[in-house]
Amino acid sequence: MAKTSGKAKATKNKKAERTTQSRPKRSKKAAAFSVLEKNILRAKGISEAQIKKMIERGIRRRGDFKQVGDAGTLAALVGVSAEAAANVMSWALGAPVLEEKNIVVESGDVVHCVHCGTKQPKDYKSGDLCVSCGKQAEPIMGCFWCSSIGPGKFCRQCGAEFVPTGELELAILLKREGLPKQEIPEKLRNMSADEKNVLWGRARRY
Numbered sequence: 001m002a003k004t005s006g007k008a009k010a011t012k013n014k015k016a017e018r019t020t021q022s023r024p025k026r027s028k029k030a031a032a033f034s035v036l037e038k039n040i041l042r043a044k045g046i047s048e049a050q051i052k053k054m055i056e057r058g059i060r061r062r063g064d065f066k067q068v069g070d071a072g073t074l075a076a077l078v079g080v081s082a083e084a085a086a087n088v089m090s091w092a093l094g095a096p097v098l099e100e101k102n103i104v105v106e107s108g109d110v111v112h113c114v115h116c117g118t119k120q121p122k123d124y125k126s127g128d129l130c131v132s133c134g135k136q137a138e139p140i141m142g143c144f145w146c147s148s149i150g151p152g153k154f155c156r157q158c159g160a161e162f163v164p165t166g167e168l169e170l171a172i173l174l175k176r177e178g179l180p181k182q183e184i185p186e187k188l189r190n191m192s193a194d195e196k197n198v199l200w201g202r203a204r205r206y
Helices: 002-022 035-043 048-056 062-068 071-078 082-093 165-176 181-190 193-203
Strands: none
Touching (some): 035 048, 048 071, 071 082, 165 193
8 A cells, every 4th residue: 555655646746747847938028118218218307207107008129119109198007298209109119201392482572473472583774674574573552652653662762661552551651740751651650550540540631
């Protein structure tokens, strides 16, 4: 009986060893953020406690932020500020590369035809016809100072700067009130709508 009992124990031990060997080893958890990634997260405004919370929520590497999707979701998951969440997501997902566009800056003396919009050549002179449509490229303006008319930005007769046609009467009023010629256009540009309404009230009295 003793021999039988010993054999039974030996058999059980062998079975236990086989069971232990046959059990699959548990896979280790995926490594959390690398040292570099943690340093970047800190630079983006994430504290050490918030980094730990990310790991607890399942965010363990940069690629996991793709599943998070957006800054609002990250802020809700971890409790970080909206600004910090936006900074992290911009880094994690990669900021989109903006398409470079050629920006053309034109000088202030460039003239475009008021009828067809065509840019006039460099040798264009005030009063010339449009090279595209053949019409007067610039509008004909009335001078508030000498009452002559002509194209361009300045009167050819007295040199006064033209004012918008709708404000011609206001400019004439300021001239009557003794304001110098060179100050009238600038004064009109700096006046508010209410101030111009008051000026219109005085102009209607004449």
